[in-house]
Amino acid sequence: MKTSAGRYFEDFRLGEHIVHATPRTLTDGDIALSTALYGSRFALTSGATFAEALGLRQLPVDPLLTFHVVFGKTVPDISINAVANLGYAGGRFGVPVLPGDTVTATSEVIGLKANRDGRTGTVYVRSQGRNQRDEVVLDYVRWVMVNKAEPHETAEAPVVPELPGAVPAGDLHVPITVPVDYAARLAPLAGSAQLFEDYEVGERIDHVDGMTVEEAEHMLATRLYQNTAKVHFNQLAQADSRFGRRLVYGGHIISMARALSFNGLQNALWVAAINAGTHANPTFAGDTIHAWSEVLERLDLPGRTDVGALRLRTVATKNHPCGDFPLRGEDGRYRPEVVLDLDYTVLIPRG
Template sequence: MAKTNPGRFFEDYSIGQVLHHAVPRTVTVGERALYHALYPARHALYSSDDFARSCGLPQSPIDDLAAFHVVFGKTVPDISLNAVANLGYAEGRWLKPVYPGDTLRSESEVIGLKQNSNGKTGVVWVRTRGLNQRDEVVIEYVRWVMVRKSNLDAPAPETVVPELKKALAPGDLVVPQGLNFSDYDFVQSGENHRWDDYKTGEMIDHVDGVTVEEAEHMLATRLWQNTAKVHFDLTFRPDGRLIYGGHVISMARALSFNGLANAQMIVGLNGGAHANPCFAGDTVKAWSEVLDKADTGVPGVGALRLRLVATKGGEPFALKTDEGRYRPEVLLDLDYWALMPK
C-alpha cells in the first residue's frame, strides 16, 4: 500500500470539510533575516525592536507577509498540490502580530465547490486560519483554487459559491493591542508622508525594479515549506518554474516602500489576482493607487486602502485592456488595508 501523498483532487473535497494541516512551525529572528535578504523589505516596524517599542509594541513582529506565507505554505499539500492555478483571495485579516518564538499552524474549511464545464477541473473555496501556540487566530483569509480531477467519471458536486465581501469595512480591521503612532519617528522610518498626505484616487509609481532570480524564488518557497510542483519541477511545467505568487506579492510590497514607507502594517486583504505568470528573469516593478481612507479610532493611527499592482514591463498605471482583460505585463493586482501614522 502506497504511503506517499499524491495530494487531493477536486473530487476529494466536500462542503464543511475541515483540513488540519501539517507541520507546525516555530518562527525565529532567522525568518526575518531571510525575508529581508530575499526582498528589499525595510519598513521600520519590522526592522527595529526599538522602533516597534516606540510604537507601543513589545518588540518587532515578523513581517506581516512572512507570517502569511508560513500559514499559506502549510496548506499547499492539502489544497493546491494538484492545482492548476490559485485564482484569488478575499476577507483576509491579520488579527494578532506574530513574534519570534511563536509557533504557527494552519487549518482550513471547505466553503465552496464548483466543477468546471470541461469536467476535468473544479474550483475549491477554503477559509484558512493560522493559529499560534495559544490557539489564538493570528491570520485568516479565503482563497479559491482551480484543482484537477483524478477520476473524470466522478460526479460533479452540488455547486456552492460562497458570498464574500468585496472589501473589508474599516470596522473589520484589527489594530494590534498597544499600537500607538502618536510619537512616530518619521526620520527613522525613512519618509515624511503621513496618512493625511494621501488622497483617494492618488497614483504612486514606486520607480524601482528587481529582476527575479531562479535560486531566490525557490529558496523563498522552500522557506515556507510550499511544496507545489509548479515551483520546482521543470517536467511539470516545461515553460519554466512558475514563481510562487506570494514571492511576487512580497517583492511588490517591498518595492512600495518608495512612496509608502509609512504604510507600516498590512491588516486587511480585500482581494487579489495573479493576473499573469511570473518566471525567473522577469523584472518586477510596482505602482499603487489609493482606494480609500479610514480613521481607526486609535491614537495617531489611520488606515489606507491600497491597490498594489506588480508588472514585468510596460507603463505604470496601465492595468487592463479596452476589453477589460489584464494587460499581459501585469503580474499582480492586490487590494489591501495598511496602517499608517496620521
Template sequence: MKTNPGRFFEDYRLGQVIEHAVPRTVSGGERALYHALYPARHALCSSDQFAQSCGLSASPIDDLAAFHVVFGKTVPDISLNAVANLGYAEGRFLTPVFPGDTLRSTSEVIGLKENSNGKTGVVYVRSRGINQRDEVVMEYVRWVMVRKRDLSAAAPETVVPDLKPALTVDDLHIPEGLDFTNYDFTLAGEPHRWGDYAISETIDHVDGVTIEEAEHMMATRLWQNTAKVHFDLTFRPEGRLIYGGHVISLARALSFNGLANAQMIAGINAGAHANPCFAGDTVKAWSEVLDKAQTDAPGVGAIRLRLVATKGGAPFALKGEDGRYLPHVLLDLDYWALIPM
C-alpha cells in the first residue's frame, strides 16, 4: 500500500524520534495571510523599521505563525488520527523566524498512556522546529488523544512525563540584540509598559471575532494541517472541529487591545483546549497577569499571562465549582511575553 493512513496509538514507541516531511521556506506571504486571517497588529511583527529600532535586523514572522508552520509539519505523523489535541507545556521560542528561513520539524515520543475505554490513548511528544542553519527555533511538548487501529492491541507501559508547571524567566530566550530602551509607544499603539501591570490584574479585551468556515479552512491549508477532524465533515458528527491553533491566534490578536506592547511570545507554560470550537462561534478573550520578571536585555521585561478565549459568557469566569472548565471556555493558555520596561 502506497498511501499513508497515519499512525494509530499502538504505532508509537517510547523514545521514538520522528523526522517530519516537507520542510517549508516562509516568506512575506505567510505574514500577509496571517494578518488577513487574524486581526494581528503587534508592531514588532508588522514593521521592519519598528523592529530595527528595537535592535532586530528586520521584522520577524509572528511567533504563532512560525508555531503553526512547525506544528503543521507534525500533524501527518502525530495527530492525523487524533480525537483531540489536549494540551501544551514547556514551549520555548528560541530564535526569531524571518522571511527566507526554511523550517522543518522533528518529534520525540516522551510518554504513552492508554485510556480506560481501550479505544484511544494519549501520546506525549516533544516537537522542535529547526531552521536551515540547524538552529532550533522553538520546542514544545504537546499531548494528543489518538485512536487505536486494533482494539485488541496490548496497552503499552504507562509513562507520563514529568513536565514543569511553568517556565522560569531563566528558561526564556531573549532574541540577540533585542533592546527596548528606545521603544516608540506611540507607534506601538498603547502607552502601557511592564510597570503598569499588576499581578492578578485582569483585562477584558472587549472585541470579538466570529469564526467563519472559509477562514478556518484557509488557515489549516496554509499551515498544511491535515488532521481529519479539521477537513472531513463526515469525521465528526457535530461538524468540522476548528483547529485549536486558530483559536490561539484569534485570542492573541484580540489581546492587542490592552496588551499591545506584549510584543513577543517567549514561552508557553501550559495550554488546554477546554471545549470544542465550531464555525459560527464568536471568540472573545480576556487575560490575567500571573507573574512578572526582569530580564538581562536592555529595557526588556517579561510578563506571564493567562489568555482565555471564550464563546460568550461573562469575562473572568473560568471553571465551575466542580473544577471543570465552564462550557463557554474554549482556550486556557499560560504564556510568557516580552514587554518594554
C-alpha cells in the first residue's frame, strides 16, 4: 500500500525511535501569519530592533510557534488516530529558531498503557525538534489517548514513565542579554514598567480581555503547522463523533492564552519551558477564550543578574470571564468552562 491510515495503539513499540516528515523552513511570513492568528504583542517577538537590543541577531520565531511546528510534525505518526491529547511535561526550549532555519522532529516511545475500555490506549512520547545545525530547539514529553485498530483487551503490563517536573532554573536556556538601561529605555516599548521584582508568588492576574475562536482561524492554524489530525480537519469524520463537530487544536488555545496574558505580563518576553499542561475540555469555533495567571515561583537564574524567570500557571476558560470560581466540580473534574491549565516558565528582565 502506498497510503497509510496512521498508527493505532497496537502499532507502537516501547523504545521505538520515529523520524517524522517533513522538514519545515520557517520564514518572516510564518511570523506574520502567527501574529495575525493570535495578535501577540510581546516586544521580543514583534520588533527586530527590540530583539537586537537584547542581543539577538534578528527577530526570533515565537517559541510557541516553534512548539506548534514540532508538534505538527509528530501528528501523522503519533496522534492521527487519537481521541485526545492528554498532557505535556518537561518541555524545554533550546536555541531560538530564526527566520530561515529549518526544523525537523523525532520522537521516542517511552510508555504504553492500554485503557480498561479495550478500545483505546495511552501512548507516551518524548519529542524533539532540531534545526539545520542539529541544535535542539525544543524537547518535551506528551501523552495521548489513541484508538485501537480492533477493540480488545491487552495482556502486556502497562509501562508508565516517570514524568519530569518543572524544568529547573539551571536547565533553562536563556538566549537574551538585558541591557542595564532596560527599565528606562526598553520597558516603555514593551508596554509596562512591571519587572521581575514586581511580581509576588501567589499573585493572580486577570488578563481581562477575551478572544473569540473563529472556524477559519483555527483551521488555518492547523494547516500552518501541518497538523493533520482528523478531529481538527475532517467534519465528515467528526459528524458521528461524541461532539459532532471539529475540535479546536489545543495548542491554538495555548497561543491565545499567551497572547491574552500580555495584559498584565507585558515584560514576560520569552517562553523558556512548558512544565506541565492539561487540555481540560474541548473548544469549538464560536467560543470566547479568557485567561488568568498565577505566579507559582520566582526563579533566580545561575550567574545572571539581568534577567529572572517566573513560573506561571495560566488557566483559560471558554465563554466565562475569569472571576473567582472553582476550577473543579464536586466530582474533582474540571468544570466545563475550563479548557486549559498550563504550567510554564517565562523570562523577564530584572530591575
